[in-house]
Amino acid sequence: MDYSRYRTLAITRRGPSDSVLDIQMRATNGKLPTAGHEGHRELTEVWRDVSADDSVRVAVLRGEGQGFSGGGDLSLVQDMTQDFEVRSRVWREARDLVYNVINCDKPIVSAMHGPAVGAGLVAGLLADIPIAAKTARIVDGHTRLGVAAGDHAAIVWPLLCGLAKAKYYLMLCEPVSGEEAERIGLVALAVDDDKLLDKAYEVADKLAQGSQSAIRWTKYSLNNWLRQAGPAFDTSLALEFMGFAGPDVREGVASLRDRRAPKFGG
Numbered sequence: 001m002d003y004s005r006y007r008t009l010a011i012t013r014r015g016p017s018d019s020v021l022d023i024q025m026r027a028t029n030g031k032l033p034t035a036g037h038e039g040h041r042e043l044t045e046v047w048r049d050v051s052a053d054d055s056v057r058v059a060v061l062r063g064e065g066q067g068f069s070g071g072g073d074l075s076l077v078q079d080m081t082q083d084f085e086v087r088s089r090v091w092r093e094a095r096d097l098v099y100n101v102i103n104c105d106k107p108i109v110s111a112m113h114g115p116a117v118g119a120g121l122v123a124g125l126l127a128d129i130p131i132a133a134k135t136a137r138i139v140d141g142h143t144r145l146g147v148a149a150g151d152h153a154a155i156v157w158p159l160l161c162g163l164a165k166a167k168y169y170l171m172l173c174e175p176v177s178g179e180e181a182e183r184i185g186l187v188a189l190a191v192d193d194d195k196l197l198d199k200a201y202e203v204a205d206k207l208a209q210g211s212q213s214a215i216r217w218t219k220y221s222l223n224n225w226l227r228q229a230g231p232a233f234d235t236s237l238a239l240e241f242m243g244f245a246g247p248d249v250r251e252g253v254a255s256l257r258d259r260r261a262p263k264f265g266g
Contacts, residue, residue: 001053008039019057020204027065035119036073044093047100057208061110068112069120080244091241101126102223105216107207111200112136122152131200132178133193144173146248150240155233161186
């Protein structure tokens with residue numbers, strides 16, 4: 001598999017027999033990875049390639065720079081509010097991103113540090129073994145932007161941390177530290193910041209050395225819990241993208257650009 005075509009993802013091999021694929025979301029301007037038009041598409045597509053690549057046993061997803069992921073690029077969000085074709089395309093990508101991660105037959109380990117928001121967070125929390133630095137800041141920022149919490153939220157948050165916690169964090173956009181995320185079951189492990197990548201590679205190497213059929217079939221079986229939540233996810237995604245055509249998201253984008261609190265109407 002030729003991964004050189006990916007421009008927003010730095011993809012290398014490591015681990016036993018180079019069977020661990022290291023996928024790093026590139027930082028924008030050396031700060032945080034953000035998903036623009038190209039980045040959103042590539043993060044959607046890469047899981048199909050991972051699934052089809054017989055030389056890969058495990059994938060590790062991590063971010064570059066100051067955090068795991070910084071969310072959607074505001075220019076992409078702006079285009080979605082103004083262009084029906086862009087909105088339709090990104091809706092398909094958002095749907096496929098969730099299902100591609102769920103249906104990828106290789107186990108995925110995520111290593112989240114710093115801010116973890118947006119499309120990167122989708123893959124980070126849907127990973128089979130999500131690992132966070134204790135100081136990581138996990139935020140689902142949809143309602144702050146003025147749209148419903150779609151993406152991965154409805155399909156996985158209630159299952160991982162319960163409905164009450166999911167409603168609290170998703171409706172209020174409250175940040176969750178890595179340490180708290182482990183306590184409530186949102187991630188598998190929280191570790192000291194300087195041990196994050198070592199732990200992710202340790203878990204990945206152990207998975208790569210295990211019985212591949214047993215591990216992959218276990219993932220497939222367990223992910224039927226997520227597939228059962230498909231109708232709830234599809235509804236949330238439809239409502240999210242309906243919101244991108246409404247007035248609140250324009251105020252949400254403006255408030256982010258102006259670095260101020262949003263003032264939503266009635």
